[in-house]
Amino acid sequence: MRFLGKTSIDFMGKRHLWYAVSATVIGLGMISLVVKGVNYGIDFLGGTEIVVRFADNVDVGDIRSAMDKNGFTKAEIKTFGSERDILIRTPEQEEGTVVGDRIRAALQAQFPKNPFIVQKEDKIGPKIGAELRRDAIYAVLASLVAILLYLGFRFKFLWAAGAVAALFHDVLLTLGLVSIFDGVIPHLNLEFNQTMVAAFLTLVGLSNNDTVVIFDRIRENQKLFRNMDLPTLINKSVNEVLSRTIITSGTVFVVLAVLLFFGGEVTRGFAFASLVGIVTGTYSSIYIASALVVEVVVRTRTQGKLID
């Protein structure tokens, strides 16, 4: 079976149109990041988060009033997968686990006839929260350094720069979409927690994976067709690996979609970010990583060899 025969799509010719698309989506994302921000999880915020499952459906408004009555005015309340699973998060810090106990008491008083069980309770002290934030930043920096080193070692500067630009593009775009879509679709809580950081690092790895495969083919073709101009050569290479790109990205996309729909609340945010990441990662290999090299090469009239 074959989805695509031998294609000869002029990818590079339409690159300016796609720059505009990328810029628009990232721009919207940035606006959302500034206006709405990201929804930090308990890991990074610190405080107490408690998920309870009631016997019957409850009204979020009733829970809000129960929290307000007990002084948790800053509490964030939302459903967690169903109408009887409720997540309550408050930044309040107190000795030990007093906050959790008080929340439970408040819920018991408010819903005497609707018993609940505690599904999950997290208490993160201020120090731990700060440490987790620090570790997450270190992880992002470390993976950035590792990938830069790897790319710098592997390809010539111009190409490595293109690959890095593609990674930044993917991270910014996904971050923006995470901010935009959080809380918009029911049951899709895109909390920025440790698992989300893991998703971002993974998408960086996968996006880089795709770029490397395309670059690999460009390198090979540069040896074979020494006098072909770069845009044509890139078009040829991308067309050659297009089938592979679509199939691999497709399988990863499908399994992540499965995780998004069937994987439960815990990994939903992860699945969403990775899903966006796999699409933009595939796209950016062509329209950011390769296209940027073309821009420079066209302007400077150089050859743009991938390796010496």
Next chain:
Amino acid sequence: MRAYIYELGRTVLYPFHATDPRTFDLGGFFVKKYAGRLIIIAACVFLAVYELLPTWRDYQLRQDLGKLAGDDSLSYVTRHETELRDARARRIKLGLDLQGGMRVVLEVNVLKLIEDLAKNKDDTFNQIMKEVHAEARTSEESPVLLLRRKFEARGIRMSRYYRNLRDSNDDIYKFLDDESTKAIDRGMEIVRNRVDQYGVSEPSIQKLGGSRIIVELPGVTHETEVRQLLQGTALLEFKLLKEPDVTYRVAESIDKLLAASAKTDTALADSLFAGTASADSSKSDSTKADTQKISTPEGELSAEEFSRKHPFFSIVIFSQQFPGEGLVSEDNKEKVRRLLDREDVQKLIPNDMEFLWSAKSRILGEKGQEKKFFTLYPVKKTAELTGGVIVNAKWQIDPSYNKPIVTMEMNSEGSREWARITGANINKRIAIVLDNSVFSAPNVLTKITGGHSEIEGMESETEAKLLEIVLKAGALPAPVDIIEQRSVGPSLGEDSIRAGITSSLVAIALTVLFMAVYYRTGGLVADFALMFTVVFLLAILAAFAGTLTMPGIAGIILTLGVAVDANVLIYERIREETAGGKTPRAAIDAGYSKAFTAIFDSNLTTLLTGIILYQFGTGPVQGFALTLMIGIVVSLFSAIIITRVVFDMMVDRSGVAVNFG
């Protein structure tokens, strides 16, 4: 053709040709070209199955157990005790997010400790402490260092509040630093002791850095209870041991009661006698002889008869070697604990008496048959004295005997009491009890006046160190704060497992189906390799005692998607090469070799990401990084080595092209 089978081990490679009869035998399986690779693959499969069997067994046992209730399940546990334990120790460990449970991070409150240690506290000191408190909230530096800086900034000597006036700031800094290190050891010991008593299966207690303790309690749901357990102040007591003859009388009546009840109560009989035969065969003869000498005037009895006649004495050994205390082997501890909790047994124990367990086990028995034994101490219920009176405790090596001893000092009020207690109980034993566990039960040799006591007879330095820690727990509590607590209820864990299994299965089904449809025979081979990938991944997780978490399952699902990438790269290449006019064999060769760099490169970066995540992540995220890393390595093995062998064999055998769709 068959003759060539014997040449398997030889390294000679015959020039290969598809029609060369020398390369075939037994339908093509033992062709020497593949022998090495096939053996490696077979060995991997064998190891994988071996590693995964306990997980399967554990699952089965627990399924069975789930169907039973009450006494039935109890006797089932007794019957399958060792099997359950072995399977559980080697199965794939589930993270707390999947099996439910609590994770608590405790931090020793060094500030409070510093405050407790200070003398002559005045306004200046309180002011300094207030500032240190404020600074410690955000600072990464140790509170002791912060304290020292505050003192030095004001030009006040630390000796004004600590130790002797002559001591330099350096000395006191070192002293306080030392004390805070000791406080964490003390905190660890207190926590471990309480968790042991609480009876959680597979608890994990670890020290993290200089001042933290991580406690992980799978399956625990009584949060409030556990928090009190971990945070409450430690209680150190001195309790008098009961006279040996009183103890024997009580034990004898318990023994008689149990023997009589077992005749009518089948559940009790089951739990008492199930597995006796195996337990007895491992019991050393000398201990058996000991028990019989003490408690059976009716003469020699076989092990079986003995345990029926004396159910209590057969599991609690009262030996003359250790008068007045009972010995219980590790495997029987739970059983004895349950027996002692029975209402009818409780009635036989006098009101002012209770049985307490030793905190640590000791190894007894003849060489080659050593077993761990816990001691059951019969003590007077009301404590003679509580540990608040202890001012200091220290272990050292007694220079004259070259043996470890522990010295203990009490305040004046305690000393007066202590003199009265020791004076009245010469040649009796006093148990040192921390939170209801006995750490030592020394014999009183003389009346101790002046509050300065020496405890000797420790077997090792470790034991002496432990006793120092325990005694100090009475003198100076190790205040601990919960700085992180995460708990997952069992139902959320089950939901997660169910969601994880569903999504894994759907993901596998879709991937497998797609590959088979798109790449036909080639796809089926890739699917075959994918199955190996999953099995190997789980086996490696089990072998290295890795923990499977919910993000870890996400990592497995992601691996499924990424794993076929290597095959896709190869197959697309093979299609291209075939289209270019190469023979089937040449196309396969070219496909594998040309796709290799791309495969290697692209997986390398994902692997790097995994390593970094593992380094910086905690708990669940580490679980993700772990399955991702294992998944990459294993999928490369399956996609490159296993599929290659299959294709080589297919092409050789039929000589025609493999269908790559």
